Amino acid sequence: MVERRELLGKELTLQMGRPIRYSPKEIDTMATRANFMSGVAVEELADIQLEGQAGFHRFIRREALGVVFAIMPWNFPYLTAINLVVPALLAGNAVILKHSPHTPLVAERMVEGFLDAGLPEGLFQFLHLSPEQADWVVRRPEVDFVGFTGSVSVGREVQKAAGDRFIGVGLELGGKDPAYVRTDADLGFTVENVIDGAFFNSGQSCCAVERVYVHRNVFDEFIERAVSISEAYVLGDPRNSETTLGPLVRNSSADFVRAQVAEAVAQGARKKVDESQFPWAKPGTPYVAPQILVEVDHSMRLMTEETFGPVVGVMGVDSDEEAVRLINDCRFGLTASVWTRDEEAALTIADQVVAGTVFMNRCDYLDPELPWIGVKDSGRGCSLSRLGFAHLTRPKSFHLRLNP
Numbered sequence: 303m304v305e306r307r308e309l310l311g312k313e314l315t316l317q318m319g320r321p322i323r324y325s326p327k328e329i330d331t332m333a334t335r336a337n338f339m340s341g342v343a344v345e346e347l348a349d350i351q352l353e354g355q356a357g358f359h360r361f362i363r364r365e366a367l368g369v370v371f372a373i374m375p376w377n378f379p380y381l382t383a384i385n386l387v388v389p390a391l392l393a394g395n396a397v398i399l400k401h402s403p404h405t406p407l408v409a410e411r412m413v414e415g416f417l418d419a420g421l422p423e424g425l426f427q428f429l430h431l432s433p434e435q436a437d438w439v440v441r442r443p444e445v446d447f448v449g450f451t452g453s454v455s456v457g458r459e460v461q462k463a464a465g466d467r468f469i470g471v472g473l474e475l476g477g478k479d480p481a482y483v484r485t486d487a488d489l490g491f492t493v494e495n496v497i498d499g500a501f502f503n504s505g506q507s508c509c510a511v512e513r514v515y516v517h518r519n520v521f522d523e524f525i526e527r528a529v530s531i532s533e534a535y536v537l538g539d540p541r542n543s544e545t546t547l548g549p550l551v552r553n554s555s556a557d558f559v560r561a562q563v564a565e566a567v568a569q570g571a572r573k574k575v576d577e578s579q580f581p582w583a584k585p586g587t588p589y590v591a592p593q594i595l596v597e598v599d600h601s602m603r604l605m606t607e608e609t610f611g612p613v614v615g616v617m618g619v620d621s622d623e624e625a626v627r628l629i630n631d632c633r634f635g636l637t638a639s640v641w642t643r644d645e646e647a648a649l650t651i652a653d654q655v656v657a658g659t660v661f662m663n664r665c666d667y668l669d670p671e672l673p674w675i676g677v678k679d680s681g682r683g684c685s686l687s688r689l690g691f692a693h694l695t696r697p698k699s700f701h702l703r704l705n706p
Contacts, residue, residue, distance in 0.1 A: 303415040304333050310380075310411055317405045318376045319549040319588065320503055321540045332380040335686065336388045338670040343392040346691050359702040364695035366394030367470070368446035371439055373460065375452045376404035376551055377506045383412060385674065385685045386449040386472070386694075391416075391426060393694045395447070399428045400436050404551055437463045445469065447694065451508075454679050470693055472683035475676060476608045477508045477636035481665055482625040482651065483524060484642040485517040491663070492641040493527040499639070499666035500614040501535065501592050504550055505559075508680075509637045509659075509666050511614060513605050515625045518618040525596060525616060529574050532592045535612075537580045549588035550611060556588045559611030563593060566604040571595040571615070600631055608634075622647065626654045635677035639665040 303310065311326030350362040370390040374383045383399060390397050401409035409428035416426050431439065433456075440448050440463040450460045451474040464471045481496050483489075499511040516524045540548035550556045567573065574594040577583055583591035590611050598605050598615035605615045619625045629638055639661040640648045652660035658675030661667070668674055673687040683693055 303329055303411070306411075306415075313407050313411070314379070314405070315540050315548075317407060318379070318551050319540050321542075321545045321548045323543050323545070324503075328378060328380050332384045335381065335384050335668075335670040339388045339392060339686065339690065342688055343389070343691070346688050347393060347695070357704050359700070359704060361700050363698045363700060364393070364691065365698050367694060367696060368395060369444055370395045370397045370447045370449060370694065371445045372397060372399045373436060373448070373450045373452070374399065374401050374409075376402035377503060377508070379405040379408040380412070381668070382451045382474070383408065385451075385474075385690075387412065387426065389685070389690050390447075390449075390694050391421070393691050395694060396424075397426045398439070398445075399426070400431050400439070401428065403430075406430055440464050441466065443467070448472070449683075449685075450474070457681065470683075472685065472693055473676075473681035474508070474674070474683070474685065475679060475681040476634055477510070477676070477680050478512050478606065478608055478632050478634040479509050479637045479639075479657075479665070480629045480632070481511045481514045481639045481641060482619075482622075482629065483514065483516040483520065484622070484640070484644070484647065485519040486643045487520070487641040488643065488663075489520060489523055489527060493524055494531060495663075495665060496639075496641070497528055497531045497614075501532070501547065501612040502666060504548055504590070505612040505614075506551065506555075506610050507666060509668070510610075511639070511665050512609050514614055514616045515619045515628055516616060517625075518620055521616075521618040525574060525594065528594055528616070532575045532594060533579055535580075535592050537582045537589060537591060547592060547612060550590060551588070553586065553588050555610065556590050557585075559590050559609055559613055560585065562604050562607075562609055563595065563613055566595055566598060566602045566615070569602050571598045571602065571604065600628065606632055622651055626651060630654075630656050633679045636680040637661065637665070639663075 307326040307329040314325040315322045352360040372386045399409045447470045449472040454475045457473045457475045535547045537547040538545045577591040580591035582589040592612040595615045635657045637659040638655045638657040648662040670686045673684045673689045
């Protein structure tokens, strides 16, 4: 698949609108994750030998579950799928992949790639399904585990569909991920990375930065730098190499983002980016201009509910304690980031933050060596890392008396 990265990247741009300058890189990152999980699989899936009882051989074996049904989204279609497909196959399971109707070719290309690499035919298959058909598959007795990445509302439906049987369900759901900028942060580095974390992929990332809390001592400078960076984006046709901000996946998504912004403005928020500089951003189209809003608070949906677009709200805070309180005042808990030169302060804050991952001086990133976890409405379960095989296997105990 890496050898076909340019073709796969072009197809990805045509399916979901990510600028062509970025799309092929998803294939490279996919390969990095797959190679890591492959590299640790033999050790992590090996029998666990127990010692200490003469005359007995005791060990724990990790057995495959059977059939894994993977329901995957369009926003990072190769990456989200590989997180489940590769460890599931390595653990000995068969996999059926149902991909988003926005990115159907991704499922087909992944199966083609695995077959070309020598995977036995039938062990990894794709199905193009309606929501009703997917619900039917979840309920089938042949399915032993369901992995879903997507919205909270659909995640609840998947959970209900699987609820009649005692099978595992992994849910990687939404986020409203915060960034906290302390007064000692390197502002040049911080602003550039926070804005990229907010606007990359047009903000259509589960772990995109959607709300920022900035110490009041550096608030004005942060906003000034953030606006300058935002206004340098090039919004336009994603097939053009100069485009850095493409369309949202569909018109209704853009309408939702525009409505959320308008609602916040009606409640007292102020826009800081001049949208007239982005002529492609028009009502009735999937194109949305990057936007920073100030004078926001948690009475606004913009600061508490998913936006999934190139928009971020920025609030001033007076202390670490206030930042932690606001960060945790949310029904999501996927990632959070702290921007500071003080590692001890970052760790103190991280211990108090309710999230699956806490970053210091980085954001919107997934390290395959670390478990990817959500809490609260961001889901449940664990993918990637050495821990990522546990939910795709069942432990079986062997207790053998020798020479009775």
